[in-house]
Amino acid sequence: MGWAKFITIVALVSLLGGTAGGSAACAGESGVPVPNPPKGKGEQCVRETSFMRANHMNLLLHQRDETMQKGIRTKKFSLKECVSCHAVPGKDGQPVSYEDPKNFCRSCHDYVAVKLDCFECHASKPPSKQAGAVPSHENRYRVSGVLPQ
Ligand code: HEC
Ligand code: HEC
Ligand code: HEC
Numbered sequence: 001m002g003w004a005k006f007i008t009i010v011a012l013v014s015l016l017g018g019t020a021g022g023s024a025a026c027a028g029e030s031g032v033p034v035p036n037p038p039k040g041k042g043e044q045c046v047r048e049t050s051f052m053r054a055n056h057m058n059l060l061l062h063q064r065d066e067t068m069q070k071g072i073r074t075k076k077f078s079l080k081e082c083v084s085c086h087a088v089p090g091k092d093g094q095p096v097s098y099e100d101p102k103n104f105c106r107s108c109h110d111y112v113a114v115k116l117d118c119f120e121c122h123a124s125k126p127p128s129k130q131a132g133a134v135p136s137h138e139n140r141y142r143v144s145g146v147l148p149q
Pocket of ligand 2: 120
């Protein structure tokens with residue numbers, strides 16, 4: 001293969017790589033090289049921290065299936081409880097949403113390039129305490145009125 005073609009391929013590969021990894025690499029670029037999740041509220045998590053680190057996704061997906069398929073609703077591994085204990089304040093002192101790289105869940109996910117669609121429907125931060133506050137785009141609990149408050 002000629003040099004010109006070789007260089008084009010190298011350039012293309014790095015371009016694609018750069019684009020695909022773009023949003024996931026944000027945290028790294030902004031100077032957070034390793035995940036360092038902020039500490040949650042209270043004494044402990046819903047299970048041991050080491051267990052949570054490795055298995056939180058299974059708990060959540062199981063809880064979701066229980067709710068969606070069997071109609072079982074408990075607070076135990078509810079996403080609402082997670083975001084409430086794991087709220088991280090932003091510059092304004094208000095909890096940040098999943099849009100913000102400081103969000104607890106993103107503190108690791110950006111690093112391992114995990115992308116969640118959960119927060120397109122679920123709130124990624126606790127509801128605002130201000131009475132009468134209008135839920136923002138990224139803070140809605142309801143999907144066509146289905147999700148409970
Ligand atoms: C009652 C408050 C509370 C609730 C509810 C809660 N957590 Fe936690 N979580 C904590 C605390 C406290 C820790 C321990 C932090 C530490 O040891 O630094 C923790 C640790 C974790 C960790 C490990 C973080 C690390 O440092 O490695 C993960 C992941 C996690 N929680 C996810 C979740 C998920 C997912 C949910 C919902 C199913 C949830 N938590 C619900 C308080 C809570
Ligand atoms: C298209 C919208 C949508 C998406 C995306 C979505 N969910 Fe849900 N989720 C719902 C609805 C609707 C319910 C039912 C709530 C009910 O009936 O109580 C639900 C229920 C749940 C529940 C049980 C209720 C609770 O709050 O604990 C969990 C846990 C859950 N989802 C986790 C997840 C996780 C984790 C993801 C991402 C992997 C996700 N969901 C993505 C709409 C969605
Ligand atoms: C301590 C680091 C850490 C924290 C904090 C963390 N996660 Fe994760 N999460 C991971 C890792 C690592 C994976 C990927 C595991 C794998 O690929 O098998 C993952 C995967 C997931 C998945 C499965 C994604 C998929 O596509 O299968 C869900 C759902 C999830 N996390 C939800 C959450 C939620 C919600 C929070 C915040 C409440 C959170 N995680 C906080 C490390 C973390």
